[in-house]
Amino acid sequence: MDLLDQLADTFFNWEEMAKVIPSLLSVGLPNTLILAVASGILGSLLGLLLAMMGISRNAGARWVARIYTDIFRGLPAILVILVIGIGLSPIAREITGSRNPYPLGILALTLIAAAYIGEIFRSGIQSVEKGQLEASRALGFSYGSSMRLVVVPQGIRRVLPALVNQFISLLKDSSLVFMLGLAASDREIFRIGNDAMANTGNLSPLVAAGVLYLILTVPLTHFVNFIDNRLRTGRPEKKEPDDAAAPIGKGAQA
């Protein structure tokens, strides 16, 4: 067997790949999505709270947000996952009665994501022209309503590309929960590929796992470009469903 064949067998052994694909899809994929989606949603909510605190007129709130962000942005993700996943596991076991490391894995990923997402939201909200807040307040909206109805929606829109990038990063970082030790049915994509590699001594299962990650992340990357363009050129004119459904009413009004 010459060198090329050997390399091909190491990376692209179709037999080994075929063996691992069913569990990648039926176990790994749903688990990875649970980790990434749950921490993405929670991280966005916590991030929005951090962003609001970061631009608050209350110095105490600004400080808390600042320190939180410095800590969780400054630590390696794997360290946070280990410290929280192991350190809090006795408490988690007490509360949930299960040894499933997912709640803590999601918590750790959420805390990390929130630090980044908070900064993304804050930069977006602060980029909205001062005149928007002023115009809203001049109409009679309170500061809170003005932020909620006028400023924050515009700020978030502007940073959607950066936000999707953060979700991509989160999807990949979800692989790190393998460090917490997962039962067979809890394994996510990376762990399944890794286990199969360890068992067979062949890299192909990991390559298959990698391909599955790419199938998830590459469309997201292109989605970023799409919304980036859409934000720049504006969306094609949109009709509200009830307008489209009631042309007679509309005509009668004119």
Add this chain to the structure above:
Amino acid sequence: MTEFASGSLTGKNLHLSFGHNHVLRGIDLHVEKGTTASVIGPSGSGKSTLLRVMNRLIEPDQGDILLDGRSVLKDNPDELRQRIGMVFQQFNLFPHKTVAENVTLALRKLRKLPKDQARAEALEQLDLVGLKHKADVRPANLSGGQQQRVAIARALAMKPEVMFFDEATSALDPELVKGVLALMTDLAKGGMTMVVVTHEMGFSRNVSDTVTFMDAGVVVESGPPEQIFTAPATDRLKGFLSDVL
């Protein structure tokens, strides 16, 4: 034009400082119900700040504000601002909402109108400024003049008792200024109480009932337009007029 629920507006001895910068140094301004007061003066004289103080976007350090003869300094400032419409130099339309939604937002959330009624009122206001046919496009697709007319409709929809214009035509291309000024003239003739900060001396002279000349945070001269423009009493006003006319 329709009837307006106008009121009179008075600012008394208004003071404001930003740190050591004393921006307003005891301003008195009175606008009779249904009349138009224009405020002129060099850049940085405090004209725009005066408007923001009179609707309490910025709280004055000292002085009083009376709407229809009653002090409003103790009122909820958000409620006060519902009674005073404001139009800005940069239009400040909400770019993420359609033209109609720009107008309906405050109607729905503050005046609590149901959706169809808010839409009907918005279309009526947009019709008044000649832009009903643009109701469902985004502001970015409109010219500057059209955007400013939408901003005026948005303010009018709240049925304000007073309207503030803060250099409403300064950011417009010259050929678009006329339409906006014509609309402002219609409002003034229709009996809206207006305070107009402007660099348009023609408007100030021909449309307003009183003219107030401000410089460096004080009212230097004020009176009917013919007096201000044909018989200025102070050197400062004479100098300003010779610069701008």
